[in-house]
Amino acid sequence: MSVTAPQGFEAAGVAVGLKSTGKPDVAVVVNRGPLKVGAAVFTSNRAKANPILWSQEAVRDGVVEAVVLNSGGANCFTGPFGFQTTHQTAEKAAELLGVSAGDILVCSTGLIGTGDEVFRSKVLTGTEQGIAELSDDGGEAASLAIMTTDSRPKRSAVTRDGWSIGGMAKGAGMLAPGLATMLVVITTDAVLDAAQADAALRRATGRTFDRLDSDGCMSTNDQVTLMVSGASGVTPDPDAFAAALADVCQDLAQQLQGDAEGASHDITIQVINAASEQDAVEVGRSVARNNLFKAAIFGNDPNWGRVLAAIGTTQAEFDPYDVDVWMNGVRVCSHGGPDAPREDVDLTPRATDLVIDLKVGAAEATILTNDLTHDYVHENSAYSS
Template structure:
């Protein structure tokens, strides 16, 4: 299960010294296929890191030969020097591979404000080393090198009819809609042009990564890129390809949720009976961002009143006294009033399912989140120390 599962791709992950732990911290994914079609989506945060600013220009023509990624420093709010570091990184990779720097996507993750000469030197030397280490078996190394506070690498593969989609992701904190704090590289050997890739990727991220809301905090570096080599020689129907990309993104999004910093519960908030998609998503996100509700789940307290209170802050169409709330299979609220006793709800398992029926229409949506724990507060209070 790796970013090199699709034919035509090589990857690597090396130690450049960016992390004090000595763990791998520079990764490279290269498309060696007959096609270099690509698509990408980025953070919607107005405060964008230098690699995002660079990569938005690179992807404009729908072609990408390589993606270089570093952990150990976000290269964000590092001024003109930081943007030049990104440009130099692309040039270093391009020289090693014999391609154009304007076809090299650059991604960074780590602490904001890190980007001095030492950082640049390590990223550039690591990029050269990563190019030398490329292998069709290098997917796991690459997935490991992009980790920051992640506890495990995240990889997934979905097989089509004679073609494959594979990918890797990183992310554990600052997970909120707008792509969450993630770097994701997806690859396929299907024969799909840049327009088809863009359509499939945007639909997939809309219902997966953009519906992962761990802590309501949006990052500056989020990037999700999809590369196609066409090495399978198969041009799948657009619907089949989009479904595979969505399934792959859903798998990776759930892995990100499961690795959220300090979380002890994975919460799936399912909204049904909504009048519109916007209503369903708004209600789900409101619950996912409600710290009182998330703290209650951490304490194994099925406090459904906090769910209704969160819903009430939205502009969605619903009658507060006609809403049902079910937690882990127990309907604790019916028509805005108590139903079965809260003591009937078992919140000791890690998986928590919250079902909210708005009873205003046929639309459904699911938002993924997690509980608010002591460990999350501690880890993020000491992140830069």
């Protein structure tokens, strides 16, 4: 499992005191080749953290040697000093690995505004220690070191005809489109060039991580990186690779959803018979972001009126008096009016299925979200204090 499942990768996770708990907080993932291909997608938030500003430039040439990731501080809105910290991290790793600093990506996660001299010193120490401890079964340790409020690590791997894909992710809050507060590293030993890697990554994330919308809040630090070692020597069928990559991304996205801060329900919102995929996504997202609907699900209340009220705020094509809504297999609303009684719906399981039938076309989309709970409020009211 994890990022060292494919051939050609080494990883490590070390503890340097960025987390007050003393748990691992710096991870390093290194591509030993023969290929050093990389691709990455980043938060679409216009307020971007220093590691994002750095990594966006570093990945442009399609060459990535390694990724250094830290938890315990976002290094966002920390000014020129913070950017230098990221730069020095890349230079330190490059020096120790004997490669160019421009081929090192950096990721940070934690509290925004954290990035002082103590932070810098610890990150540099962690980079050094991590590289010293690199091993071809270090994927598990790396996945532990990127955790923040995650209750468990997120790892995934698939093996196909002679090649494999591995991945790790962290993320438990601020999960929204344009990525979430998530850091993801995916590795493969399949043979791909930079353009293929980039296209495959964008296609896979567009329908997986981008459709996870836990709380509508978009992070400043999100990054999903794909590294290609080509160590299997196998050139995969493009469609087979795309499908396998999407499987890994979807698996990790569902793990993020299942561990979202304070959530008690994992809600799958399937919008069907929409006029376009864009309409289906807009409708699904509007429901996923409706606090009243999310609080109702927390209370095991199949309040379909709040679903329709949320749909009404979109620009999607629909007739309010023709929509059907299903909750956990029960049609609670048909043609925009009450159908089965609320008592027929069992919302006690964590897995919650909402189906919205717009009846205007043939497009569909699925959005993953969570309910709004006391624990969500508690965790996010106490985060930095």
